[in-house]
Amino acid sequence: MTDSSKPGNAAGLPKTTEAGVSRRDFLNEITFAALGIAAGGSAIVTYGYLEPNVLFEPPTKFRAGAPDLYPVNTVTYLPEQQVYIVRTREGFYAVSAVCTHLGCITQWKPEAEQIACPCHGSKFRADGRKIEGPAPRPLPHFSIGLTPDGELQVDKLETINPNQVLRT
Amino acid sequence: MAASFQQALTHLRSTRVWKSIFRRGPALTNRTRSVAVFGNLFLHFLPAKVREKSLRVRATYYLGSISFLLFAMLTITGILLMFYYHPATPQAYRDMKDLRFVVSNGVFLRNLHRLAAQLMVLAVFAHMFHVFYRGGYKPPHEFNWVIGVVLLLVTLFLSYTGYLLPWDQLAFWAITVGTNIISAMPVLGKYVRFQLLGGTIVGENALLRFYVLHCVVLPLVAIVFVAVHFWRVQKDGGLTVREPDGPQKD
Numbered sequence: 001m002t003d004s005s006k007p008g009n010a011a012g013l014p015k016t017t018e019a020g021v022s023r024r025d026f027l028n029e030i031t032f033a034a035l036g037i038a039a040g041g042s043a044i045v046t047y048g049y050l051e052p053n054v055l056f057e058p059p060t061k062f063r064a065g066a067p068d069l070y071p072v073n074t075v076t077y078l079p080e081q082q083v084y085i086v087r088t089r090e091g092f093y094a095v096s097a098v099c100t101h102l103g104c105i106t107q108w109k110p111e112a113e114q115i116a117c118p119c120h121g122s123k124f125r126a127d128g129r130k131i132e133g134p135a136p137r138p139l140p141h142f143s144i145g146l147t148p149d150g151e152l153q154v155d156k157l158e159t160i161n162p163n164q165v166l167r168t
Numbered sequence: 169m170a171a172s173f174q175q176a177l178t179h180l181r182s183t184r185v186w187k188s189i190f191r192r193g194p195a196l197t198n199r200t201r202s203v204a205v206f207g208n209l210f211l212h213f214l215p216a217k218v219r220e221k222s223l224r225v226r227a228t229y230y231l232g233s234i235s236f237l238l239f240a241m242l243t244i245t246g247i248l249l250m251f252y253y254h255p256a257t258p259q260a261y262r263d264m265k266d267l268r269f270v271v272s273n274g275v276f277l278r279n280l281h282r283l284a285a286q287l288m289v290l291a292v293f294a295h296m297f298h299v300f301y302r303g304g305y306k307p308p309h310e311f312n313w314v315i316g317v318v319l320l321l322v323t324l325f326l327s328y329t330g331y332l333l334p335w336d337q338l339a340f341w342a343i344t345v346g347t348n349i350i351s352a353m354p355v356l357g358k359y360v361r362f363q364l365l366g367g368t369i370v371g372e373n374a375l376l377r378f379y380v381l382h383c384v385v386l387p388l389v390a391i392v393f394v395a396v397h398f399w400r401v402q403k404d405g406g407l408t409v410r411e412p413d414g415p416q417k418d
Contacts, residue, residue: 047363050363050366051362051363052367052373055367055368055373056371056372057367057368057369057371058369102344102345102348102349103344103345103347103348104341104344104345119345
């Protein structure tokens with residue numbers, strides 16, 4: 001519409017700066033820059049809004065009762081926590097029941113002495129080692145300890161080396 | 169009888185109300201017929217004229233229209249289902265059961281929605297195959313092909329988000345597995361899964377999020393893209409027409 005090289009308005013002001021930027025271009029640029037910043041800011045706060053700060057999910061640290069509840073050489077499934085409490089002659093360990101493939105809940109098959117996943121057929125030993133199937137990793141071991149009053153306590157946020165056993 | 173009906177119609181068209189809605193006269197000539205299409209919000213993105221060839225009925229001809237009609241049907245049945253459904257645990261499962269066994273004609277509506285959804289995925293895929301093997305992705309239709317691919321993805325996401333809503337075992341494990349697949353995506357996977365579920369497990373937040381995506385966000389996206397899709401069919405020169413034995417025209 002206006003030629004930036006032409007003389008400016010009635011007051012005689014130039015329509016371009018010395019660097020050759022016209023007033024129109026300058027206003028366009030700062031407008032779009034401001035809109036861009038506003039859009040980016042909105043995206044960031046919206047992302048923050050959609051990310052919940054408080055989760056009403058089952059606690060990850062739980063008590064599993066007295067050690068005497070678990071006979072030697074048994075695998076006990078705790079359905080609330082989705083954890084196996086395994087007791088061997090050496091002691092206790094806690095194995096995740098969530099398949100490392102796609103998150104289905106596995107089942108302990110006492111007759112085969114295997115942990116099996118119903119979704120895609122992964123199989124594990126009682127200590128979580130993988131036997132077969134699409135699962136990429138063994139089942140993790142969770143931190144297990146005793147409370148001051150002598151109950152088992154498992155923390156699902158802390159995974160430990162599978163060699164670590166809670167001796168009794 | 170016919171004469172009095174014609175008379176009544178003529179009278180209706182001369183009323184002020186009619187003239188305020190339809191500002192042109194009767195569509196009696198080609199020009200006024202075209203003007204009628206151009207001047208109507210709902211028709212203006214359809215072609216004012218179609219070639220006779222593109223109307224030839226074939227086995228694969230109506231796939232796009234079928235997809236659209238299924239979408240319309242899903243919108244109507246979906247809105248009706250929303251009157252009885254609470255997206256909360258464990259109420260969602262009970263509402264689904266109520267729709268099947270308690271609500272009058274509820275089982276009919278629910279099954280209509282469910283089967284139409286499955287058919288729509290099939291119809292959209294069939295439409296896509298048809299367009300692909302017809303060479304409908306070639307210039308000048310490339311952009312509309314991309315719009316179509318987006319619509320395929322929207323259809324799949326609609327199908328996936330709707331799958332959680334009955335809140336039964338099938339739904340729960342399907343979404344558990346599906347969102348774990350998402351978390352396998354490099355770098356972003358875990359964040360996307362967390363945002364999608366609104367947490368770390370498939371729970372109350374996940375159900376509500378999938379509900380909002382299924383009932384509001386994705387249908388709006390679909391409507392916008394469908395409008396562009398139809399508009400571009402016309403702007404790109406109508407439906408792709410191929411001679412029965414010969415190279416593609418246009």
